[in-house]
Amino acid sequence: MANSIKIKTSVNGDVCNVKSLIKHVMETGQRKDAKTGKVIPAKFIQELVCTHNGKAVLNANWGTAVSANPYLSFEFRGAKAGDKLVLSWTDNTGESDSAEHTV
């Protein structure tokens, strides 16, 4: 699952606004397959971490109620152009991905 993460940032003063989109099915484990009638197993992002120059700015725990292809936006202080942001996620099946972004 390479390149499942898209990140956009804008810096205003020293406040950095981070917007990201992650490609992920976020399956709840409650839906049934219309054809087979079998329950589709849950597959959703559990943990998400965003670090700024190696320091965590946001840790998130997600449940099944986050929409498919999750969108996330937040702001933090103390960023300047050229800083490095890393966003990574891990889902309940142990799959994970991370992306790097330069502010």
Next chain:
Amino acid sequence: MKRRVFLKGTLASSAVAVAVGAGLLNPRQVLAAWPKSAFEAKSMQEALNGAFGSELTEPTDAIQIKAPDIAENGAVVPVTVSTNLSNPESISILADGNPTPLAANFMLAANTAGSVSTRIKMGKTSNVVAVIKSGGKLYSARKEVKVTIGGCGG
């Protein structure tokens, strides 16, 4: 394996024991263990107890929830939670009509602003509740969102 961990999760009463149980489930996770009991809780009270060890929150006007009054598609409900409380430590988003109310829990660093936006699923018309931890206390605000097509179960 799964069943064993599930039993452990439900039997464990203290947050520490739950953390150990969740840690056993996925030893690769070096981060704070995912609070399984909170996310699998079927009611608001259980979810809050699982996440914070307390279900008592103080309603406040200092939390703003931006969400549509009517969501046409419950699978994608944009929610923005922002606050002017000082030093927010975490922001949690819950939908009290969902089978498992807790949707997301964001832990903020000291330099992170008290505002997050995301999109959640809502099974039916219910309240979106934001719970913010600040200075060791829990604050909450709610907003009703009418859902015309549910986003769970499908």
